[in-house]
Amino acid sequence: MRILLLIVLLVFPFASVQATTLTSGDRVYLQLPGESDFDAPFTIDDQGQLLLPEVGLIAVAGLTVQQAEQKIRQRLQVIYRNLDEFELRIMEQLLRVKVLGYVEKPGMVSLKPDSNIQMALAAAGGARPGAQLDQFKLIRGDNSVVFDYKAYLDGKQAQPLPALKGGDTIFVPTSPLLGNIEVNFDAASLREGGDADEAQGLTIFGELRNPGTFSYKPDMTVVDAIMRADGVTRYADVTKIRVITDNIPYQFDLKAYLDSGDDSNLPPVKPGTTIFAPIEVEDINTTSRTVYVMGEVQAPGAYESSAGTGFIDVLANAGGPTRFADTTQIKLLSNTKPAIAINLVKYTQAPDQYSLPKMMPGDVIFIPEKIDFNEKSWLKVTNDRAIKIIGAVNNPGRFEWNDTMSFMDLLAHAGGPKQQTNLSNIRIVRENATADEARITTFNFEDFTKKNKPNSQLPQLQAGDTIIFDELPHDPSDNKASWLRQSAQDSIYIFGQVGAPGRYAFNNDQGFLDILSAADGPTGEADIQEVLITHRDGKTTKVSRFNLARYFQTGNEALLPKVVAGDVIFLPQVDAIADTQAVKVMGAVKAAGRFNWNDSMTFLDILALAGGPTKEANITNIRIIKENRQSQENVLYFDLDNFITEGGSFAGLPRLTAGDTIVIDELPHDPTDNKSSWIRQSADDSIYVFGQVGAPGRYAFNRELGFLDILSAADGPNGEADLRQIRISHRSGNTSKVTKLNLSLYFETGDETLLPRVVPGDVIYVPKEQGNWLDKPAERVVRLMGSVNKPGRYAFNNQMNILDLLAEAGGPKDTAYIERIMIVNTSCCGDQAQTFDLRGYVKNPGQYPLPLLRPGDTVYVPSEDDSTASQLRQTLRDALGIVTLVVLGAAL
Structure with missing residues (x-):
């Protein structure tokens, strides 16, 4: 291995690879004979360090070869003794x-x-x-x-x-331009999507093969830009290309430029230029296979036809007729034969019996517009061809009449009846009635539609007739102004103890329960056991009695009497002596009244029969008046709110008996209203808030609420409230007791024990902060007088000092003599006075300590006129004036 390294070092001289400094990635060789761990070269990692045996990581990046060798030698000499032949060489630099x-x-x-x-x-x-x-x-x-x-x-x-x-x-x-979602695409799709943003590129759109935003190149022309977008389409109007450069519009004629080659007609192009190629307006085009469609179709125009193209094909290709088309009067115009009338309605009804003409090139299909017979010029249709419809229909007016039409056709043409139309008594007035015909006839359209009668029973109309549709009153019980709209022969009368007595529309399909529910049902005072019904058939009168209570108990439909139009229903008032098995519920409930009572029922059953309390009901103080008790304790009180929230036992519900009365008071709509509705609220459930609050007044209160609840209900204290002097008068005992509350201290500490306990009947008074000075005792205030901006009496505590007092008073005036402020301290042993130099305190606080100030003291800030220097100057000024007078007198 060492021989190989020597060969490498000889072939690649170190001088050629040595660099000024070592960097990450360099491969170095550490020569240390006798140590096999250093035979292989080392690579400087990305952190600029070498990982060497025995010594670990050594940072060498940024060092020269000599510096790195010296640093490594120092680390190795701790481990190795002989480093005489140690040397660092760079094998490869990366x-x-x-x-x-x-x-x-x-x-x-x-x-x-x-x-x-x-x-x-x-x-x-x-x-x-x-x-x-x-x-x-x-x-x-x-x-x-x-x-x-x-x-x-x-x-x-x-x-x-x-x-x-x-x-x-x-x-x-x-x-x-890539967007937020990465997709795979090739270079062609990337090029088609544009390669620049709008500010630095060219925006090209319109009739172009590849519109988009493309990068701008120097010396680029509008023709180059159009070619960058792959040229124009065959629909482009090349004579009216729009170019906007620097907010200046240009119109460019590409055809004229190609014909002349004049570069002066080229508009300027810069980064941010917008180029638009508009669509060319279609010219008139005629061929040997063209047919034309005109009139009320979705897309009129010229269409190419072939040998097998028919009338329906051409009409469908034009989008079909519109809703204004008269499809019974279509005309087919031809240059070789007379015009042909086509009734498309007949063709759709019997296509096998009605044939359509063949289409030839050059033919014209014309579909006319329907005639509007409801426009003001009604003379277009004479009286012998029209029928008049007036009254409660959606589109009254004169309509053209044909004997093939029926009453249903005419009613549908008029838009149908309105919601308030009286369909049971439609009147038909015949203008040219004969001696044997009635001039006015009636028709029950509602009876016709419900009983599935044949169409032959529809009224037979003829031209000149007038059809009148009466409108029912908007309020069925309205008998003041609109009751005349309702015919007497279609009405039934209901009086007495019902929710809405009056005259109601009635027909043979309705019954007793229908008219009773229309009148909002019987009231709580109705005697439903003695309902009187007067039957009036026009000749004789008969009165029957009906026990509605028995029907409610048995549900026997045979007990219900039959009533017809013209009858009179009367529900008398209940006799209190006759109906003894009842409990009365009054006040703030959904349905107050008298309810049958039995011993198996409870208080909650009666309350449910009355529809439950309303949201304005005071359920904390429900009163039960016991009719059978003659003592003063004939009134019981029950807290339903506490029963619901605390989960009270059903054994604690008040026991009711027949004849009892339940009274649920209603809270005032405005708790602060003490003008007209304050008497709705019991004094036993009220608390009183006066003084500097947002809404003083009398408020409903219960045992679950506290002081903060009633204070927030009164919109809280206003900006002039003195939070330290709140008074609460407790009136729950035999004698009144007044407590004081420092609400400001509660806000500072959050101590809940500071809040007093209040109950209904108590009075809370929040005084004004700068009210009558007698409200603030002398032992709790400091009096500030003299040359200050706002002298007066100020609340003071032990956490304040004289600087706080002067700051609250707006500070001394400019004429104040602040070097001698006088403080009169009041104590048990007599009054003591001391002075304070405010100017000296400001310059040297350590030398002039702040004086002790306690509630009850008096602070006086003198004026500069009271100082000794000022008095001396005045004395000199007076003496000088006397001398001057003497001298002047001697001179005279």
Whole structure:
């Protein structure tokens, strides 16, 4: 092995492979005679380290050969004694470069020292289809360089590619046109999809074989751009090609340019230019096999025909008739024979009996439009050919009449009846009635459709007739303005204790329960055991009695009376003495009333019969009035809310007996409303909130709520509230008790024990922060007077000092004498006064300590006029004035 290494070293001189510094990938030989572990050469790994026996990893990248040899010698001399012949030589020098991005084999590659970027890409398998060749990036340490590899491949690169060094990274990006999902495609499909973005490329679309966004090349013309898109299609209008460059539109005539070859007609082309090739407008085209379709078809025009092409083929090729086409009056026009009328409706009904004419080249099919007989010019149809429809139909008006039509045809042509149409009494007025005919006849269309009668029983119409469709009232119980629309012979009357008494439309298909449900059923006060029915057949009157309660108990349909139009139904009011087996439910329930009672029922059964409480019901204080008790305890209270939430036992439900009354109060719609609806709320369930809150007033309250619940219900304290002086008056005992709450302290500490317990009847008062000064005792405030911006009384605690007080008062005025602020302390042993130099404190806080300030003290900030210097200046000023007067007097 050593002989082989010596031969290699002799053939490849070390001087030719030695480099200034060692890099990752270099292969080195460590000469250490007598040690077999050093016979094979070593390779510097990607971290720039050598892995040597006995000593481990040694970092040598970036060192010269001599430096690396010295560093390794120092590490080896700890293990090996004789290192006289130790030597490091470079056998082979390689570049280790990372190739990342859109390449076939991203990763680390080893290259020869003189390799370039192209060799590095080849070692990584080359760039993949879709790589953006003009945006390659070379990263070396913290620096990066972007270069155009495409220009290098095209031979247009003025500068050579960047040189490589060991540890470099080459990044190959993808084209932004690839999208977010990778698919396999070849170079042709990539080329067809475009190779540039909109800002730097040319956008070419329209009648082109391959529209897209393509890269711009210098000296490129609009013809080059069109050829880049594989040219125009046969439908393109080459005389009106649009070009937009720098937001300036140009029109380019490609045909004129090809005819003249004049380059001056070429519009400018730059990166970002948009080119559009419009479609050519079709010219008139006639051949020896052309047939024409005109009129109301989906696609009129000229169509090529063949020997076997028929009328239906041509019509189908034109998309068929539209919904406005009159298919009974189609015309076939020919140059060689007279016009032929075609009735396509008859052909569809009997194709074996009605034949269609043969088509010849040059024939014209014309499909006319249907005549609209409902337009204003009604004189197009004379009165002897028209029927009038008025009233509750979707499209009333005059319609052309033919004896082959029927009543159903005419009604369908008028759009059918409306939802509120009275179909049981359609009136037909005959204008030219004979002496033997009735001028007005009626027709029950609803009876005709339900009983499957033959069409022969439809009314026989003739031209000139008028059909009137009456409209039912929008509200069946409306007897104020629209009841006249309903005929008396089609009406039934219901009075008494029903939800909506009045006059209702009625026919023979309906029964007693139908009319009772239409009137919203009996009310809670109706005596359903004594329903009175007056039968009026127009000649005599008969009254029958009906026990509706018995029907509800047995379900026997034979008990129901037969009622017809014209009858009168009366439900009297129940007699309280006669109906003793009932419980009354009043108040905020879905269906208040009287309900039959038996001993097997419970409180919840009666509540369910009443439809349950409404969402506005106060279910915390339900009252049960015991009719059979004569004492003052004839009213019981029941908390249904507590029963539901706490899961109460059914044994705790109140026991009811016949004659009892259940009253469920309704909460006010606005809890703060104390003008008209406050009496709905019991005082025993109310709590009172006054003062500086968002919505003071009287609120419903129960034992499960707390102080924060009622405060939030009142929209919380407003900005002027004094949170430290909240008062609660407890009125639940024999005497009133007032507690105080510092809500601000609760917000600071979150201590729930600070919150008082409140119950219904209590009064909460939130005072105003700057209200009457008598609300704040003197022992809890500090009085601030003198030359400050806002003198007054301020709340004060032991955590504050004089600086906090002055800051809250807006600070001293400009004229304040802050060198001598006076503080009067009030204590048990007498009042004491002290002074404080605020200016000195600001300059030297350590020399001027802050004075002790307690609630009840008084602080006075004097003005500069009160200072000794100011008084001295005033004295001198006065003396000088006197001397001046004396001198002037002597001079005079």
